[in-house]
Amino acid sequence: MVTTEPDGATKSSTSTVVRVVWGVVGILLLAWDVFEAVKHAGWVYPAAALGLVLPELPRLAGLGRGHAPGRLAPRAVPLYNLLNRPLIPFAVMVVFSFLGDSPDDIAAPFTFGMSWLTTIALTRALGQGLRTPDGRLR
Template sequence: MTGPTAGTTPVRTILRRTAWFAGGLFWSAFAVLEAVNHGWLAGALALLFFVLPDLAFLVALDEAPHMTKGRLAPRAVPYYNAAHRALVPLTLIVLYTVTPMSWVPAFAALCGWIAHISYDRAFGYGLRTKEGFQRG
């Protein structure tokens, strides 16, 4: 039989998750470096933006008891997906590096944000369908 069998993880999935995990470690280290070099505000914003994407769950907290396990309330999905798109913080990081903006705490916050997304992808959490289930 060719292809993966039930209960096994394809090699590509393992490689993809490993790459996301390595990215998470890189961005976490970068955020810590910025905090050490530039003070508490950079560290606080990096930590805040590391946690912030999951606060989208609070949008529909009242519906949580009625949802099946692993499902996000549909009205929270747009906020969750917007906060978990890797292209957003990566684009902002590129803009930060090519424009004259030089407020380091903003860069540290972006490092925290992309680190969060990287860890989510590494552990199998991705974007949600409009019904609130994990995609893929």
């Protein structure tokens, strides 16, 4: 259930326990991201940076468009919802865990997926999540 704030913005009704769990997962993933980036360096840095911003990029589709505070532009919702599903970056991590001949071969794509999952976890901890077709929080 989503509640509406006085200014028309939406507020998530996700329980505090669920948000805390997402926060703990996000912090652990962030620590693992930093560890992997420092350990492997090279292409891992840009891959990690891209993974951190990728789930939020669809928000750019709504810039300059009139929409209610706290809502996402309706044209950005399908891509936003796709990029904010935890199963996709988790699948990237699993698939790349089995590819390559050495850990250095898979470090960048694995860390990309992990950074992507980190962003999803931290935004869920902040009460954000998937959106309805009109841009409200689900």
